[in-house]
Amino acid sequence: MQKYDPHEIELRWQAVWERTGASIVREGPPEDNGSAAPRYYALEMFPYPSGDVHMGHVRNYSIGDVISRYKRMCGFEVLHPIGWDSFGLPAENAAIKQSSTPATWTYANIERQRASLKRLGFSYDWDRAVITSDVDYYRWGQWIFLKFWEMGLVERRSSPVNWCPSCLTVLANEQVVGENQCWRCKSTLERKDLEQWYFRITSYAQELLDDLELLKGVWPERVRQMQANWIGRSTGAEVDFVLCDAAGEPTDETITVFTTRPDTLFGCTFFLLAPEHPLVRNLVAGTPYEGEVKRVIEAAASQSAVERSKGERTKNGAFTGRFVINPINGEKVPVWISDYVLMDYGTGAVMAVPSGDERDFEFARAFGLPIPPVVVAPDDPLFATLEGVRERRVDDVPWSEAFAGAGIMVQSGPFTGLAGGKDSAGAQAVIDALAQQGVGRATVNFRLRDWLISRQRYWGNPIPVIYCEQCGIVPVPVESLPVVLPMDIDVVRNETLASRADFLNVECPVCGRPARRETDTMDTFTCSSWYYLRYTDPHNDELPFAREAVDAWMPVDQYIGGIEHAILHLLYSRFFTKALRDAGLLSFGEPFSRLLAQGMVKLEGEVMSKSKGNVVAPEDMIAAYGADALRVFILFMAPPDKDVDWEEKGLAGIYRFLVRVWRMVHDLVGAACEDTFFEKGVGENAASAPAAAAAIAASAPALTPAAQEACALVLRERHRVVGKVTEDIERFNFNTAIAAIMELANATGDYLRLASPPSRMADETRHAFDLEVAEVLVKLLAPMAPHFSEELWQGLLGHDTSVHTQAWPDFDPDLAQSQTVEIAVQVNGKVRAHINIASDTSDEKLRAAALAAVAAQIAERPVRKVVVVPGKLVSVVI
RNA sequence: GCCCGGGUGGCGGAAUGGCAGACGCGGAGGUCUCAAAAACCUUUGUCGAAAGACGUGUGGGUUCGACUCCCACCCCGGGCACCA
Numbered sequence: 012m013q014k015y016d017p018h019e020i021e022l023r024w025q026a027v028w029e030r031t032g033a034s035i036v037r038e039g040p041p042e043d044n045g046s047a048a049p050r051y052y053a054l055e056m057f058p059y060p061s062g063d064v065h066m067g068h069v070r071n072y073s074i075g076d077v078i079s080r081y082k083r084m085c086g087f088e089v090l091h092p093i094g095w096d097s098f099g100l101p102a103e104n105a106a107i108k109q110s111s112t113p114a115t116w117t118y119a120n121i122e123r124q125r126a127s128l129k130r131l132g133f134s135y136d137w138d139r140a141v142i143t144s145d146v147d148y149y150r151w152g153q154w155i156f157l158k159f160w161e162m163g164l165v166e167r168r169s170s171p172v173n174w175c176p177s178c179l180t181v182l183a184n185e186q187v188v189g190e191n192q193c194w195r196c197k198s199t200l201e202r203k204d205l206e207q208w209y210f211r212i213t214s215y216a217q218e219l220l221d222d223l224e225l226l227k228g229v230w231p232e233r234v235r236q237m238q239a240n241w242i243g244r245s246t247g248a249e250v251d252f253v254l255c256d257a258a259g260e261p262t263d264e265t266i267t268v269f270t271t272r273p274d275t276l277f278g279c280t281f282f283l284l285a286p287e288h289p290l291v292r293n294l295v296a297g298t299p300y301e302g303e304v305k306r307v308i309e310a311a312a313s314q315s316a317v318e319r320s321k322g323e324r325t326k327n328g329a330f331t332g333r334f335v336i337n338p339i340n341g342e343k344v345p346v347w348i349s350d351y352v353l354m355d356y357g358t359g360a361v362m363a364v365p366s367g368d369e370r371d372f373e374f375a376r377a378f379g380l381p382i383p384p385v386v387v388a389p390d391d392p393l394f395a396t397l398e399g400v401r402e403r404r405v406d407d408v409p410w411s412e413a414f415a416g417a418g419i420m421v422q423s424g425p426f427t428g429l430a431g432g433k434d435s436a437g438a439q440a441v442i443d444a445l446a447q448q449g450v451g452r453a454t455v456n457f458r459l460r461d462w463l464i465s466r467q468r469y470w471g472n473p474i475p476v477i478y479c480e481q482c483g484i485v486p487v488p489v490e491s492l493p494v495v496l497p498m499d500i501d502v503v504r505n506e507t508l509a510s511r512a513d514f515l516n517v518e519c520p521v522c523g524r525p526a527r528r529e530t531d532t533m534d535t536f537t538c539s540s541w542y543y544l545r546y547t548d549p550h551n552d553e554l555p556f557a558r559e560a561v562d563a564w565m566p567v568d569q570y571i572g573g574i575e576h577a578i579l580h581l582l583y584s585r586f587f588t589k590a591l592r593d594a595g596l597l598s599f600g601e602p603f604s605r606l607l608a609q610g611m612v613k614l615e616g617e618v619m620s621k622s623k624g625n626v627v628a629p630e631d632m633i634a635a636y637g638a639d640a641l642r643v644f645i646l647f648m649a650p651p652d653k654d655v656d657w658e659e660k661g662l663a664g665i666y667r668f669l670v671r672v673w674r675m676v677h678d679l680v681g682a683a684c685e686d687t688f689f690e691k692g693v694g695e696n697a698a699s700a701p702a703a704a705a706a707i708a709a710s711a712p713a714l715t716p717a718a719q720e721a722c723a724l725v726l727r728e729r730h731r732v733v734g735k736v737t738e739d740i741e742r743f744n745f746n747t748a749i750a751a752i753m754e755l756a757n758a759t760g761d762y763l764r765l766a767s768p769p770s771r772m773a774d775e776t777r778h779a780f781d782l783e784v785a786e787v788l789v790k791l792l793a794p795m796a797p798h799f800s801e802e803l804w805q806g807l808l809g810h811d812t813s814v815h816t817q818a819w820p821d822f823d824p825d826l827a828q829s830q831t832v833e834i835a836v837q838v839n840g841k842v843r844a845h846i847n848i849a850s851d852t853s854d855e856k857l858r859a860a861a862l863a864a865v866a867a868q869i870a871e872r873p874v875r876k877v878v879v880v881p882g883k884l885v886s887v888v889i
Numbered sequence: 890g891c892c893c894g895g896g897u898g899g900c901g902g903a904a905u906g907g908c909a910g911a912c913g914c915g916g917a918g919g920u921c922u923c924a925a926a927a928a929c930c931u932u933u934g935u936c937g938a939a940a941g942a943c944g945u946g947u948g949g950g951u952u953c954g955a956c957u958c959c960c961a962c963c964c965c966g967g968g969c970a971c972c973a
Contacts, residue, residue, distance in 0.1 A: 233967075236893045240969050247973085270973060283973090326971085351971040361973050369890090370971055458972060577968080647913070649901065654966090658901070661914055667928095668913085674928095747903065750912035757912090764929085835908040840954050842908050878953050883907050886953045 012681065015673040017637025021798040025132060033813060034134040036090050038563075051087035052564045053079045054543055054603075056572030056580070057094045057141070060120035061101055064127040066612035066619065066645070066657065067573065069629050073642045073795075074609060074651050074745070075571050076133045080794035081740050083134075084819040090564050091134055092546040094141030095121050098149070098471045099535045100178055100195065106502050113470040114498045117144060127630065131638045132797050134815070139549045143538035144470075148545060150493030151555035152538055153475040155587075158594050159210060160486050167484065169206040171355070172463060176201055180467040183534060184460045185241070185579045194579075208474060208531070209461040212586045216242055216457040219585055222601055230606040231652065234577045241578050243458025246434055247271035248442045250362060250451040252282060252335035255343065257298065259334055266290070266335060269357035269456050273445070274437035275364040276339045277403065277423040278385035280375070282346045283361040284331075285354040286311040291331065294346070300332040304348055311350040326351055326374045337362075338450040339441065340424060349374060357456055365413065372413035381406045386431030388418040397421040399428065462583065464534045469500050469508055471532025479519035479526035488520050494528070508532075539580055540587040543567055543602060561597050570603040571651075577608065607743060610654040612645070619657075627657050639796035640666040646745035646795060669799055672756050672788060676803050678763050679785040718765035721758070726780070728758040729787055731827035733820050736791050745795070752791050759784055782808075790820050835884040836861045838868045842884075854879045861885035 028034065039045030055075035058068055072093075079091040102113035109116065121142065128135070141148055159165045172181045173191075177198040186194040193200060212219075220242045223235045250273065251265040266282075284291055286308040295301040307329045328349035337344055351370050352361050365375035365382040375382050383406045387394045391414075397405060403422045417432030426444075429437035445451025465474065473494040475487035487494055497514055500506050508514050508530040519526035541555065548560035572580075581603075588602040611618060614625045632641045644665040648655040714722060732755040739748035786808060793800035793814045804814035828850060834857065836844040844864040848857060858879050862869070869889055876888040 231894090233893050237968055240892065243969085243972070245972070268973080272973080349971095351973090353972065356972045363973085368973065370973075373971095456972080458969090574967085647901090653895095653902095656901075658914070661901070664913055671928095746901090747912080750903075753912055760929095833908090837908085837954070840952095845908080876953060878907090880907055880954095884954090886907080888953050 012674065012677045015670050015799075017639060017669075017798070020802045021130075021132060021638050024798045024801045025129060028132075028134075028813075029129075031813075033815065034091065034136050035138060036136050037088060046088040048086055048088040050090065050564060051079075051082045052090045052547075052567045052569075053082065054092065054546075054567045054570050056570075056576065057096050057539070057542060058124060059096050059099060059101070060117055060124055062120055062123075062621075064124050064131075064629055066627055066629060068128075069131065069641060070612055070645045070651070070655075071571055071573070071609055072128065072131065072133050073645050074607065074743070075569075076642070076797075077646065077740065077745060077794040078569055078571075078743075079134055080797060080815055081819065083815060084790070084793065084817060086818070090139075090546065091136060092139045092141070092549075093128065093133070093135040093137075094139075094542060094546070095124070095143065096535065096539050096542070097121060097142050097144040098532075098538055100180070100468055100470065102470050103468065103502050110503050112499060113502060114144070117470075130633060131629070131642065134797070139546050141542050141545050141549055143472075143535070143542065144496075146493050146495055147552070148542075149472040149496070149538065151545070152472045152533065152541075153487070153492050153494055154489060154555060155541065155591070156475055156533070156537075157486055157489050157492075158596075159590060162590065162594060164211045164214065164590055166209045166211055166461065167206060168209060169204060171202050172205050172207055173200045174203040174205075178468075181205060181207060181463060181465060183463045183536070185462075185582065207463050207465040208476075208529075210464050210537075210586070212462045212583075213457060213459055215586050215589050216244070216459045217455075218589055218600070219459075219582065220244055222585070225601060226606070229604060231574075231608045234574070234581065234606065234608055237577045238582055241459060241582065245271050245456045245458075247454065247456065248273040248438075248445065248451050249358070249454045250276065250445060251338060252344075252360075252362070253338070254346075255334040255336065257332065259343065261336060266360050267358050268360045268362045269454065270362055271433055272364065272367055272438065273441040273451070274420060274423075274426070274429070274431040274435055275367040275385050276337065276362065276441055277420075277426070278364040278366050278383050279337055279342075279362045280344055280365060280381045280383065281363045282335045282344050283328075283352045283363050283374075284346065284348045285352040285359040286348050286350055287354040288348070288352075288359045291348055294331045294333050298332050300330060303329040304331055307348055307350065326370065326377055328374060328378060330378075338445060338448065345380075347374075347378070355460070356458070366408055366410075367413055367415055369413045369415065382408050383422060384408045384410075384414070385420060385423050386414065386418045386437075387421050388414065388416060391418075394419065394421070401425070401427045462534075462586070464537055465531040466534055468532055469496075469502060471535060472496070472538060473508070474529045474531055474533055476529040477517055477519060477526050478529065479522060479524065481524055482519055482521040482526075485519060485521050485526070491520065496532075536580060536583050540583045541591070543570075543584070544591070544597070555596070558597060562599075565597065566599050566601055567603045569605045569607065571607045571609060573611070574608040581606070607651060609651045610649070612655055612657055614657045616656060627659075632659075632662060636662055636666045637798075639799040640669055643669070643749060643792075643795045647749045648746065650746055651743055668753060668756070669796060671760065672792070673799070673803070675756060675759055675763060676785045676788060676807065679759070679781040680807055714766050718762065721762040721765045722780075725755075725758045725762045725784060727827050727829060728755045729784055729826075730822040730824065733787060733791065733822035734824060734827065737819070737822070740794070749795065752788070755784075755788065755791075759788070787820050789814060790817060793817075832882055834861065834882075836865050837884060837886040838865050839888060840886070843868050850882065854881065857881070857885060862887065 037044060037046040053075055055071050079089045082089050097117045102117045105116045106113045143149060156165065173187050174181050175193040175196065175198055177196045178193060182193060187200060188194045191200050192198065220239060223239055226235055247270050249267050249269055251267050253261050254264040254266055256262050291304065295304045307327050310327055326349055328347050331346045331348060333346045334343040335346055363371040365371040365380065366384045367386055372382065383403050384393060384397065387397060398421065400422050401424055417435060420426050420429045420431040420437045426437055426440055429440055431437045442451060442453050473496055475492060475494045477485045477487060479485055497511055500511065515527050515530065517526055517528050544556050544561050544565065547564040548556040551557055584602050589600050591597050592600050613619065614627060617623065617625055619626045629641065640662060644662040647665060648661065732751045735751040736748045739751065789800045789803045797815060800814050804810050830850060831847050832850045834846050834848055835842050836846060846860050846864045848860055858877055865887060872889040874887060874889050878886040
């Protein structure tokens with residue numbers, strides 16, 4: 012028997028698969044060498060070419076490869092592509108460090124990763140590889156930018172933005188992590204006012220939220236929750252307050268607030284503006300209040316967002332000297348400013364209801380403002396004294412904190428007695444009343460902000476825009492695309508796109524005068540927001556993708572990737588898909604039908620990272636155990652969505668398992684080899700299941716009773732395990748699928764030990780049975796250990812087509828059943844006996860047998876009840 | 890504070906309301922060997938000599954029967970957070 016040599020086998024089969032194009036998708040009608048099979052699109056998040064492939068990649072891509080190979084064996088035409096998300100800042104940093112260029116570094120890493128992925132035997136259609144820094148790809152990103160421009164989804168505006176002082180660029184809100192830190196380098200961010208380019212993702216806020224419902228059950232719940240959270244929809248009302256002049260007389264001006272609690276409007280005793288609110292300086296200019304107001308404004312401005320959100324939240328504030336009129340009751344309330352009011356949410360103005368809002372409550376206590384209760388819980392002692400009070404009398408509450416829950420409205424004029432709370436009947440009644448007078452309206456507010464896509468970096472997709480002194484901001488005409496990124500910018504000497512005259516200077520496409528290009532590039536997340544569409548039509552040089560191609564394959568049937576993209580990439584991709592649908596380029600609204608968020612691979616509880624020096628390199632593991640063992644092990648460690656801790660001893664265990672199966676399959680086949688039977692050809696003799704069952708009975712005399720029993724078990728296991736593995740792969744429980752294969756191997760091992768070759772070779776049918784067991788084992792392992800299985804399938808079993816093109820094994824549940832079953836007998840819920848009994852025993856006989864088995868325990872006590880669970884147990888109650 | 894996810898042997902983890910701990914790692918003992926490694930066999934939740942008792946974060950409940958369902962709570966991980 013040949014020794015199991017993973018390296019020799021793996022390299023040899025990888026070469027064969029590459030030569031025969033084993034993973035190339037066959038498209039088009041069958042007569043043109045295409046496929047009539049149903050399509051399946053399996054996709055893993057493409058890597059950033061930061062260096063070597065790491066264990067996280069191995070896990071991600073092993074999962075995707077099992078699904079792809081399994082689906083192919085089930086008869087699907089599978090699209091399983093890969094590519095590289097190759098623009099981005101790390102390339103610039105690495106180039107500086109190595110005195111190279113971002114392009115050199117990036118493309119060298121891509122080649123390294125490509126070699127590693129091939130070494131792992133992943134079944135990608137390499138002809139479709141998409142590299143986002145290739146002009147053939149990013150030109151279509153520019154094309155989509157222009158399409159979005161046409162649709163009004165692109166906007167240039169000045170706003171406060173997050174600036175990373177280390178990466179020297181602005182970031183999108185989604186790229187701010189933890190306590191105001193850069194998602195990539197973890198530096199604390201600064202706030203700047205800059206004019207930047209935005210994609211209007213907020214136009215899709217409602218649909219992005221609504222469609223999360225479609226993803227229920229097929230996307231992980233936590234991802235759906237995170238996105239819903241991030242979009243942050245609040246229902247409520249806008250209310251217009253009339254501003255009074257310095258003398259306290261009403262003016263024509265109104266200030267609008269957003270509130271989720273219009274039912275508490277009667278409890279509004281003051282009004283707040285954000286320190287940055289554009290009205291504030293005018294309101295206080297030249298008044299005695301100016302000094303104090305300015306002090307609060309400056310204090311707020313000097314505080315970083317971290318300081319503002321951290322620690323004690325003491326409320327700073329100042330009275331402006333002005334008043335506004337509460338439209339619901341005509342009361343004049345004072346206008347204050349406070350740093351807890353945010354300019355970029357709602358309208359930057361707030362109606363303060365201290366009895367119903369924790370922050371307003373604190374502020375009122377700090378500055379001695381009244382706190383009249385307007386919504387009170389019926390079980391609050393206060394309720395009895397206020398029930399039915401329509402006019403305000405009690406102007407303070409004996410509470411230590413605000414009451415923000417649902418209750419009954421009091422001291423609220425005509426609304427008194429209605430249910431109060433978020434989205435309550437009372438809230439609706441107040442909105443209706445305000446709407447009737449034209450001073451308020453129902454509205455919805457989102458937390459989601461527009462997507463800031465400008466990056467002040469070189470290594471990215473150029474924003475196709477030209478600035479002309481005459482014509483202003485002009486998009487690059489679509490026929491002038493692509494705007495080619497110079498590949499040789501010298502980042503080592505601080506060269507930038509702006510310092511390159513041949514890039515910067517351009518003719519205005521409208522008036523022809525000298526103009527200059529935009530030198531910012533797009534956020535790399537714009538590149539990864541549609542790459543999965545390009546895979547369906549990767550060589551199209553007229554469009555990003557043809558509609559027929561994209562509609563044929565999309566949406567992705569199964570997407571697999573890390574949880575770190577729960578919001579970023581997955582939200583942006585959903586937005587792109589919806590926008591491209593509205594552009595008429597495709598006909599679906601959600602890109603990923605199913606999502607699997609795989610867990611991380613850690614070492615001693617820590618995230619592996621080069622900087623920590625705690626990295627386990629996949630290539631070291633391949634060198635020691637082979638790619639197949641590594642793939643099987645990483646799937647076996649835990650269910651795919653859980654974090655796992657790397658444990659090399661477990662990998663050694665899987666290697667032992669493969670060696671064991673290797674020997675076992677040789678043993679099953681090798682016995683046959685010595686027999687003339689083998690000469691008829693192994694392939695045609697795999698037994699049908701009923702034939703095998705007959706064989707066990709017919710050839711029984713040749714085997715010892717123990718061997719017969721072991722053999723019968725192998726037959727049952729062969730059917731049970733195929734069923735179990737099929738079900739487990741469908742549910743992505745690869746760990747239990749592998750465990751089940753081990754159980755089949757264990758049963759087979761016992762059979763081989765007990766049935767020594769001479770007796771086992773007593774007849775032909777038994778050989779056929781042996782061969783079938785061998786073939787089933789090999790097929791079950793094929794998606795996970797593709798080279799190992801291919802070698803056994805073609806090299807040993809003698810087939811001349813790939814195991815990966817074979818039909819997935821079927822199974823007969825009836826043959827998985829044993830003739831006899833062990834039934835547990837419980838007395839008062841405790842197992843007291845076991846009985847072995849024919850599996851087709853009637854319930855009555857089973858009941859009688861069970862009662863006999865526990866007669867001692869029952870003794871003289873009367874039996875009150877007997878529950879019979881066929882095939883499982885009998886429960887006796889005495 | 891709000892919203893998710895999760896607590897099972899020494900470890901990773903299995904279990905449609907039906908014998909908790911499948912499968913693997915690790916441990917112990919053995920076979921083979923001059924010896925070692927490899928391989929193979931037996932064993933391995935805790936207490937107990939055994940019979941047996943106890944055991945899935947805690948406390949209740951439903952049920953003939955609960956890791957699983959219901960209620961309350963504790964702990965761990967993650968996301969959001971002065972969002973009106």
